[in-house]
Structures are given as structure tokens and as C-alpha cells.
Amino acid sequence: MPELPEMETYKHLLMANIAGQMITEVQINREKSINVNPELFKNTIMHLKVLNITRRGKHLLFELQNGQVLLLHLMLGGWMFFGTDVEKPKRTIQIRLSFGEQHLYFIGLRLGYLHLYSQKEAEQNLSDLGPDPLDSALTLNEFLKRIASKHGRLKTTMLDQKFIAGIGNCYSAEICFHAGILPTKDIDDCNELNRTQLFHSMKLVLQDAMKNGGYMDHPFYMGDSLTGGFYDLRKVYDREGENCYLCGSIIVMDMVSSRKTFYCQNCQK
Incomplete structure (x- = not known):
């Protein structure tokens, strides 16, 4: 999607x-x-x-x-x-x-x-949508305030469009990998350092994906060289059974709330 x-x-x-x-x-x-x-x-x-x-x-x-x-x-x-x-x-x-x-x-x-x-x-x-993750109004303090009211698996919360709008299956996995946190982890077990890293990883991963045209492989027009450029830059999403680019461990696929998620058990804690 x-x-x-x-x-x-x-x-x-x-x-x-x-x-x-x-x-x-x-x-x-x-x-x-x-x-x-x-x-x-x-x-x-x-x-x-x-x-x-x-x-x-x-x-x-x-x-x-x-x-x-x-x-x-x-x-x-x-x-x-x-x-x-x-x-x-x-x-x-x-x-x-x-x-x-x-x-x-x-x-x-x-x-x-x-x-x-x-x-x-x-x-x-669109009134029930949460803030845009790249909106300057979504500061670290605002993010920490919003996530403090959430419970359950990290993956599930990141997919909740009422929490933050725009993140789905692919980028929730990529953000968690960048932050070094397992997407299966419970939010209540994430300390403030985890949550702060998650905020910064969210901004960085989404900005990088935008710069590289996202991950979809359908060109928008004939000769389109931008769309889909992020596909080859994915670290974990849809890479089950492949080696982690950082440590060489095997990327794992798991199900969280009936949704596939991908992670490295060695790099993510």
C-alpha cells in the first residue's frame, strides 16, 4: 500500500x-x-x-x-x-x-x-487523522506526549492513523530497524530513550524515502527514474530470509495484529 x-x-x-x-x-x-x-x-x-x-x-x-x-x-x-x-x-x-x-x-x-x-x-x-510525521508542529515533546497515552505493540501503534498519519507496513518496519527497536516490543516497555530514538528515526527514514521516490515499482510516466528508488535501500521490509546489511543475521518475518513485520533479531532489541 x-x-x-x-x-x-x-x-x-x-x-x-x-x-x-x-x-x-x-x-x-x-x-x-x-x-x-x-x-x-x-x-x-x-x-x-x-x-x-x-x-x-x-x-x-x-x-x-x-x-x-x-x-x-x-x-x-x-x-x-x-x-x-x-x-x-x-x-x-x-x-x-x-x-x-x-x-x-x-x-x-x-x-x-x-x-x-x-x-x-x-x-x-480526514478529521480523525493524527498529525503528519514530518510536520514541524510534531515536535519531540509532542510525540512523547502522544505516545505516552498508547499501549500495546509498537508496530500496531505506528500503523494507527489516528496516532500519526501516513506510516504503514513498510515504513513502520524500516523506522523500527533504524531505531534499533523490535516492532513486536510493547510500548510500555519502551523507555524515554527508545521513544526519542523512534521519533528521530521516523523523521530520517521518511525523509530519505521521499528523497528517493518511495518503494513502489510502478513508474508514474514513461522515463520516470525517481519513483521506486527507495526499494533497493530497504533494510528489512520484505527481506525475510536475507542477510541483515549491518550484522549479517537473517531477517525475520513475524505477524503483529495480522500484519507482516520484518526485523533483525540481532540489531533490534
Whole structure:
């Protein structure tokens, strides 16, 4: 599932390609991917410019000329491609927004969605999300205050979007490895030094992943050399049975709250 670095990468690429551009055509191939009648959806956004794209957690918000917002959550397996009809991937397309001869394709939206809202409705839908982990307002003191009220496994807490928005399966594992803490550890057993290290590791890992285009391997456009650059920089995620880059021990996969997590038993305590 795309997480904060992947959605931030998409945001920057979308800003560079469609910001200020007019939607010239709308194609809906899967009605369940939207939240209103297809004709209403089309008529509401057709011939409008996309003024801005912002991110909130794992969501993207396409701010339109008429004040309406398209709220995107790719969920598990969702991705986007931007290009001409000739360049598009040979995959089932759920939604297509056209900008002249260039099109924005939404692919793999089995669980994901592109919903049409007013600005107020969009804000209401995102109101229960926690702070963004890279927001300057999330200081160490604020983080320590928030985590002090949490209990249970560290992994489970990091996946809780009401605690902090944007971290999922991949980066929770990478952050815990960077911090040298087992994701299976109970928060109550983490001292202040552990929690402080977790905060700094969170900032560093996410910033590094953003700089390298996240871990998803689907290019956003033909010739895209940024998207997916972090995949080869992963230390533990999806590396079960491989050697740890630091100590040579075997990376372990475990289940926490029905979610896979990966770690090094030697480097993480």
C-alpha cells in the first residue's frame, strides 16, 4: 500500500504535470471507485482546472477551480500513471482523467477510491487523522506526549492513523530497524530513550524515502527514474530470509495484529 513517501512523490509529480491544467474528459470504468452518480461526477469536474494537489497522511486532495475536492486513497494495490493512450500500461483502468492528449490513469482501485467532496466535506472525512510525521508542529515533546497515552505493540501503534498519519507496513518496519527497536516490543516497555530514538528515526527514514521516490515499482510516466528508488535501500521490509546489511543475521518475518513485520533479531532489541 502506498504510504507517506509514495503519496508525497505522487504529489510532486502531479503538481509538475497537471497543476493549472483543465480536465477535458472523464472516464469511469468502475462506479464503486467513486461516491456519486457517474454523470454527476463527470459534470461537476469537467472543464475545470486542477489548482493544487495537497497530501494528508496517505490521501491526496485535488483542489478544483470550483472549490470542489477530489479525495484519493489508493489503498492496497492502487497506483497512477500519466501519459498518452499509447503509453498507458496494459492494465485495467478504473478511472481516467484527461488533460488534452495526456491522461491520468487510476489503476488497481479494488479497495481505493476517488471521491468528490466539498472542501468542508473533505476536511470532515480526514478529521480523525493524527498529525503528519514530518510536520514541524510534531515536535519531540509532542510525540512523547502522544505516545505516552498508547499501549500495546509498537508496530500496531505506528500503523494507527489516528496516532500519526501516513506510516504503514513498510515504513513502520524500516523506522523500527533504524531505531534499533523490535516492532513486536510493547510500548510500555519502551523507555524515554527508545521513544526519542523512534521519533528521530521516523523523521530520517521518511525523509530519505521521499528523497528517493518511495518503494513502489510502478513508474508514474514513461522515463520516470525517481519513483521506486527507495526499494533497493530497504533494510528489512520484505527481506525475510536475507542477510541483515549491518550484522549479517537473517531477517525475520513475524505477524503483529495480522500484519507482516520484518526485523533483525540481532540489531533490534
